[in-house]
Amino acid sequence: MTTRVLVAKVGLDGHDRGVKVVARILRDAGMEVVYTGLFQTPEMVAAAAVQEDVDVVGLSMLSGAHMTLAPLVVQALRAAGSDIPVVVGGIVPGNDMDELRDAGVAAVFGPGASAEEIIATISSLAPQGR
Numbered sequence: 001m002t003t004r005v006l007v008a009k010v011g012l013d014g015h016d017r018g019v020k021v022v023a024r025i026l027r028d029a030g031m032e033v034v035y036t037g038l039f040q041t042p043e044m045v046a047a048a049a050v051q052e053d054v055d056v057v058g059l060s061m062l063s064g065a066h067m068t069l070a071p072l073v074v075q076a077l078r079a080a081g082s083d084i085p086v087v088v089g090g091i092v093p094g095n096d097m098d099e100l101r102d103a104g105v106a107a108v109f110g111p112g113a114s115a116e117e118i119i120a121t122i123s124s125l126a127p128q129g130r
Helices: 017-028 042-052 066-079 094-102 115-125
Strands: 004-009 032-035 056-061 086-090 107-109
Touching: 004 017, 004 042, 017 032, 017 056, 017 086, 017 115, 042 056, 042 066, 056 066, 056 115, 066 086, 066 094, 086 115, 094 107, 107 115
Parallel strands: 004 032, 004 056, 056 086, 086 107
Antiparallel strands: none
């Protein structure tokens, strides 16, 4: 079965080139990608993820608000009764990565993460035999 990934830009970050590149990488790897667009709230992302029945949620964070917004997306998903894993990519300082994982983020990709690493991680997080 095809892995379904929702990619989103949460908050006021208007930089979307990176998320579009990642969406294309995932699509070219055979995944189905749902892109929610810019300026989403954590609740909007969680609702879309549940409605679209995705396997993984990917957040692109370039605004520096990752420590606030990513945990809120995880919380909104859990409040909706969903255990969909959340991954974060973008400008995330190394000091923040462990704290994001402690907040329920399944994986964090910093600058320079390879396409292969992103694909392998998302593939490993998606439920098998969907």
